[in-house]
Amino acid sequence: MRKLTFITVVFVLLNFNAGDVSAQTKEVTRQETLRGSITPERDWWDLLHYHLRVEFLPETRRLKGSNEITFKTVKAGNKMQIDLQPPLAITKVTHGNSELKYEREGNVYWVMFEKELPKGVEDKIEVFYEGVPVVSRNPPWSGGITWGRDDLGEHFIVTTCQGIGASIWWPNKDHGADEPDRGMQISVTVPENLVAVSNGRLKKTDHDLSGKKKTYHWEVTNPINNYAVNVNIANYVHFSEKYQGKGGVLDVDYWVLPHQKEAALKHFKEVPRTLEAFEHWFGKYPFYEDSYKLVAVQYPGMEHQSSVTYGNWYRNGYLQRDPCNCGVGFKFDFIIVHESAHEWFGNNISMKDAADMWIHEGFANYSENLFVEYHFGKKDAEDYVVGTRRGIRNDKPIIGAYGTNREGSGDMYPKGGNMLHTIRHIINDDAKWLAILRGLNADFWRQTVTTQQIESYITNRAGLDLSKVFDQYLRTTDIPLLRYSVNGKTLTYNYERVVKGFAMPIRVTINGKELKLIPTEAKQTLDFSEEIKTFEVNRNFYIEAEMRLEPQKAQETQRRQEGKSRDLYSHVG
Numbered sequence: 001m002r003k004l005t006f007i008t009v010v011f012v013l014l015n016f017n018a019g020d021v022s023a024q025t026k027e028v029t030r031q032e033t034l035r036g037s038i039t040p041e042r043d044w045w046d047l048l049h050y051h052l053r054v055e056f057l058p059e060t061r062r063l064k065g066s067n068e069i070t071f072k073t074v075k076a077g078n079k080m081q082i083d084l085q086p087p088l089a090i091t092k093v094t095h096g097n098s099e100l101k102y103e104r105e106g107n108v109y110w111v112m113f114e115k116e117l118p119k120g121v122e123d124k125i126e127v128f129y130e131g132v133p134v135v136s137r138n139p140p141w142s143g144g145i146t147w148g149r150d151d152l153g154e155h156f157i158v159t160t161c162q163g164i165g166a167s168i169w170w171p172n173k174d175h176g177a178d179e180p181d182r183g184m185q186i187s188v189t190v191p192e193n194l195v196a197v198s199n200g201r202l203k204k205t206d207h208d209l210s211g212k213k214k215t216y217h218w219e220v221t222n223p224i225n226n227y228a229v230n231v232n233i234a235n236y237v238h239f240s241e242k243y244q245g246k247g248g249v250l251d252v253d254y255w256v257l258p259h260q261k262e263a264a265l266k267h268f269k270e271v272p273r274t275l276e277a278f279e280h281w282f283g284k285y286p287f288y289e290d291s292y293k294l295v296a297v298q299y300p301g302m303e304h305q306s307s308v309t310y311g312n313w314y315r316n317g318y319l320q321r322d323p324c325n326c327g328v329g330f331k332f333d334f335i336i337v338h339e340s341a342h343e344w345f346g347n348n349i350s351m352k353d354a355a356d357m358w359i360h361e362g363f364a365n366y367s368e369n370l371f372v373e374y375h376f377g378k379k380d381a382e383d384y385v386v387g388t389r390r391g392i393r394n395d396k397p398i399i400g401a402y403g404t405n406r407e408g409s410g411d412m413y414p415k416g417g418n419m420l421h422t423i424r425h426i427i428n429d430d431a432k433w434l435a436i437l438r439g440l441n442a443d444f445w446r447q448t449v450t451t452q453q454i455e456s457y458i459t460n461r462a463g464l465d466l467s468k469v470f471d472q473y474l475r476t477t478d479i480p481l482l483r484y485s486v487n488g489k490t491l492t493y494n495y496e497r498v499v500k501g502f503a504m505p506i507r508v509t510i511n512g513k514e515l516k517l518i519p520t521e522a523k524q525t526l527d528f529s530e531e532i533k534t535f536e537v538n539r540n541f542y543i544e545a546e547m548r549l550e551p552q553k554a555q556e557t558q559r560r561q562e563g564k565s566r567d568l569y570s571h572v573g
């Protein structure tokens, strides 16, 4: 019995490891390609507008609705890819007065037009759907619907879909490269005692007295990411304020549960100071027309555009933890700051391909320390961003596999943030860096972009070739190691574990005096004016430094350093 148990345990462990490895290297499936790439059936038409009408039926846990998709043809075409994941199913597709034929292939529907549509025309279809949607087991990390209850037993229903895609709950063109240029209407029907809150502004509410239902009509006038569309249904109460910002008067609305209102009135003072900090760093809030909202949910939070969802317990930190473990994380509400930063990086500037998710998460993580710097000064900001390095795992590269909807490592958060912080210190010119951050948001205003565009933009504006820096931090799992030795007045140094041609300048302090070094893989020497007693690399550069040791000592050092990595961030919305 004992022996058998032992064997069973070993088998399970081996099996687990084998599964882990194959998950990273497994072949790309046709479904992943259909979901993650710009297929010919997606390429010929450009999204102009969505009107999603959806009824939530809590008693049967069903959805029923339609999406009216307005588009412009950029080529002639007759076959259209629409995504909707089972168990939901399309029941009808209409085009004017006629019904279109369609076929299902897994998560994809192939919709056939009666005849080819010519290039350059505007047209629309309406896709009807219904069914029992996937239930999210762990929002926001898993997608689907959460049919929850609040503390008082009322319905508390929310949608989440980052990663898995919006087609988990409504039919659409589920790819980041195309957003509806004119925005989206979301009409949500719910039992009459509940309030449905979605993105943008509430235009009107219809009350069906005999059906005991209400329909809430929300409107977003700007392009929107599919995954940033959300519906939250609860016994919400509402309060609001006006924020005088860089774009004029911004309507700020709050939707919380009745018993949270008192705490929210106090704690949401965090919102104006967050908007103030980010309008300073990034330029005006991108969606004045659509307002800014915080909506209470039962999961930590998500960057739903103009409808940031919030579940951080009305307390500073992140679920009562401090991401930097340095105290600074308790000076602000992580979710309000991080998710609001996504309005600029994620919703204003959006990735075309999920492999480039770091453009959302790296910048949002980086924004946390900018918020700290704006309100508490540089020392705290540096403590914070350097402190978050403890969450970096260097398990796989930050950039995922293009065209497959596979994201890269969760390191896109703290390592992405630390890469940007390092780049700021390479540029070493605060005014220029501020201009780059604001320039990104102005020049890529409401656009979808690639990593290459962001890299080129920063490189051009900085006037420095940063391509090797981006390669090192985004495309490898190695952290540059500065190997050095001291002999009297002479410092010898070089980089190890770097991409070919890596020559990132750093600042170091020798005997209290700051100097700039440009190490490369080749050894260089520096002759200092006096005997070198102390040597330190400026902590703002995310590298490791190690004095050249005898082989035996080096092994001991490595052993001591093992077990340092921690698992704080797995994935924050």
Ligand SMILES: [Zn+2]
Pocket: 303, 338, 339, 342, 360, 361, 364, 572, 573
């Ligand atoms: Zn995020």
